[in-house]
Amino acid sequence: MTATTKIFEDPMAVAAYFAAEFADWVQQQHSENLTIALSGGTTPKILFQHWASQYADTIDWSRIHFFWGDERCVPPNDSDSNYGVAKSLFLDSVNVPEKNVHRVLGESDPVQERLRYEQIIRENVDVDDSGIPQFDLVILGMGDDGHTASIFPHESQFLTSQEFCEVATHPDSGQKRITLTGTVLNHAKRIVFLVTGDSKANVLSQVLHRTGDYAKFPAAHVQAADVRFYLDVAAAKDL
Secondary structure (H helix, E strand, O other): OOOEEEEEOOHHHHHHHHHHHHHHHHHHOOOOOEEEEEOOOHHHHHHHHHHHHHOOOOOOHHHEEEEEOEEEOOOOOOOOOHHHHHHHHOHHHOOOOHHHEOOOOOOOOHHHHHHHHHHHHHHHOOEOOOOOEOOOEEEEOOOOOOOEOOEOHHHHHHHOOOOOEEEEEOOOOOOEEEEEOHHHHOOOOOEEEEEOOHHHHHHHHHHHHOOOOHHHOHHHHOOOOOEEEEEEOOOOOOO
8 A cells, every 4th residue: 555644643633733734625626616525433523623613714614515434324313423423523613504414314224325325426426437436535544453434344345346335234233334335435536544542553554564464454455546644653653
């Protein structure tokens, strides 16, 4: 994997750097509409708080269409809902038009919702020459097991699925999730991984150096044109 790697002191510093970089990036884009896929997780929560407190009035949020790289199949008011977290920490505090927020309906039947969300993506995200949607930016995390979005090692077939979305199953809880596939992730113009915590260090080293068991970790198969890893020192300790 060829990726840009930046290391920061702690998760707060990771989020602060990316928030500032994001603001600059938005300003530099010439497209009228930007398509961003958000992530769940601890570090994105800090990022959302930065966006709400520091950038509510300095970023033109009306240009941005928000999607989710994955979502738990729960109602939006459930504490597990990635959309619910983003709404409470960020979306309610900035001027994003309601029509620009494309949430996964986690309360709906997963199979039907997968199909519906694919259609939403088709209608709102530009496709490349191969007919695959091309997000301007996808924000991802990585789990201790090397999963990213909700592509887990036991469902690695989703990395090459020709569908835009799949219904994933958490390996421990059995919870159903809707996830973008590797095919869509790898067509994004830019992917930023936000990875923090020493529990990720060993797997992260294998992913970035392509050593050991890297091939079984879904995060190692994200091969978009522009991939960036923003890490804290704990996650980077084995690099």
